Amino acid sequence: MSFPPPTTLDTSNRSRILNLGAGPSSLPTSVLLQSAQDLLDYKGTGIGLCELSHRSGTFKQILDSAESDLRSLLSIPEDYAVLFTQGGGTEQFSATALNLLAYDAARHGRAPGTLDYAVTGSWSSKAIKEGERMGGRVKAVTDSKKRDGKFGRIAPIEEWELSPASECAMLYYCDNETVDGVEFPSPGLPIHQLPDDYRKNVPIVADCSSNILSRPIDVAAHSLIFFGAQKNVGPPGVTILIARKSLLARHPDESIPFGGPRIPTTLVYKNLADNSSLYNTPPMFSIHVSGLVFRHLIEQGGVKGAEQRSSEKAQLVYSTIDESKGFYEGTTSATSRSRMNVTFRIKGGDDGLEGKFVEFCKERGIEQVKGHRSVGGIRASLYNAISVDDAKRLVEAMREFCGQHSG
């Protein structure tokens, strides 16, 4: 620790750096400044945010206002609960499978049905593996890698091999795949294209960890939407669930009927809901900062504003790729390009040149553009805290680098 500790915050280096990391990622400076003050003294109480009782009225207001702002941003219907928990997306791989298996068995009075997964990238691959580990009968209704040898194109729904609706416990998909730069094209998974009986009977579960709040989502068409905070929302450490209340109520005894395992208590959605996210001590700091980000986004034109900026930013970078005459090459099919994570190779995957590009960016203050270790190449993440001007700064560097190294 440096003594004496600072009481004046130095933010001078922030504007120098453009952090395009895939998550944890940039947060708005104004939100961080407010959080810093709240850490020391929350609203003149003399008690810092993380020193409040989580059962106090003061913290309840923090929870309530975060929930209410999120409801307004995403037009969440009344019959959906908003829940704050821990463990990230990875813990939800287990929790979604366990809770939906229990729900399905209780609802139909039989052993749990099949878990359908759309495997469109690295994260949904992990989800289906964990669904199977949890004892679920799983089915990949589509698997881009099996089909194409790599993740890069999402097959249209008419090509998906769905389980029979009456035997299916959920349809799970990941709306945006950060590692592979793959996203369902706007406005999102075309749920209306699913067969009638399937759409009406099968709970749809979405992992929106990396693109929530970047475009509207039809909450009412889902049974569950979850997201870790550390991309578009806030600091790591909080996971947010938007869950249809009927799904929670159906949960009879916290375990999977017909011989399935018990669900660890912190993973039981009903426990979280019955206790208004205070079943156990919540990650107070991450929740509060998320709430401030919601407020900040409302002031910036809400989800509509974010969607517009996201399209513009993605458009800027992808058109630079497309106009580079093959110097830059997107790794994703044109119909499945992510607005959040732009992934590309340089000169057909020239490792040396890609390393040079990462360094070139670093010299210009542009950080964390190296692709995920499992796929290589370049990845620039354009989450909500990245501005259109920031994207222009990246594009300028790309053009300059291309000018120096193409031909």
Added chain:
Amino acid sequence: MSFPPPTTLDTSNRSRILNLGAGPSSLPTSVLLQSAQDLLDYKGTGIGLCELSHRSGTFKQILDSAESDLRSLLSIPEDYAVLFTQGGGTEQFSATALNLLAYDAARHGRAPGTLDYAVTGSWSSKAIKEGERMGGRVKAVTDSKKRDGKFGRIAPIEEWELSPASECAMLYYCDNETVDGVEFPSPGLPIHQLPDDYRKNVPIVADCSSNILSRPIDVAAHSLIFFGAQKNVGPPGVTILIARKSLLARHPDESIPFGGPRIPTTLVYKNLADNSSLYNTPPMFSIHVSGLVFRHLIEQGGVKGAEQRSSEKAQLVYSTIDESKGFYEGTTSATSRSRMNVTFRIKGGDDGLEGKFVEFCKERGIEQVKGHRSVGGIRASLYNAISVDDAKRLVEAMREFCGQHSG
């Protein structure tokens, strides 16, 4: 959000308030000031603490230094791993049972043995219930409430009814019970008093969430020590495990052999260890602040210093109780009094007078002394961030109130 957000931190109200909450609880002001700066710009990188990649060298240094300071504070032997995870103590109620059942079955090549629990308060009561929910055969080796009708006295080990060592998967105890103000007397659970074969063969698991770092603990006598951060360590959102490495290595396939359930992936200790606490995105802020608290404690004389201050603070308050001629009455037997949470009643449990005392304290800036809703009365928590002078401030208020209302 208030605009423009502050760049100068206002801490003026902090000295006015003495926060004796049972957790989340007070944190050192110097640690919070440093955290606030780090949120905006971590060590001049231009990137805030929660915006760093968790796989970056910068964050690895944060993890490594938190671990190394904790190792030094608690003299943790080399053959123990230090792991950072999420979900709090409540999630560990499930995880301890599941992992220890798996370890036991794999180690002995038979169905998992019995889980022994010392039920000495509200938290260990929850732990044994969850152990049973997870499918464990459980045994309360002692249960203060069953014996005395309330939690208040820990029975000596010679009265405990232990399972046969060869059939026992773990002995679980909670070192300090925050709700009930009950703590194992220093130096802690007298493990050497356990029968030889039991001590040598049964893994001992301790929940030290509310008294870790307030006195030395014999790590080598335990297989696992865990604690949520939000009392003596840091902000809520991180749980720290100290685990014997052989326990982690023994874990064959992440599931409980002989027909037990699979363990959700984020709860498998081996996964956390194999990935150096980066199996999934960690709660970076809570980890960093915990690390700063470790550093702060080292500068304050380490665990020895904390132990000395803890004794002095507890002594001050308990002697005020004992000298009040029955006006104040401790709820805990003299041999099981907690140094962390001093619980007492006023005039034999006069609700009205207790309410007045809470108000009386509040007027003097002393906050959160109301007892836990399940037991009532008064509770003053004297965690590491509370100074001896703070305890004197409480004692003064107690004396003054007694002077006004006794007789």
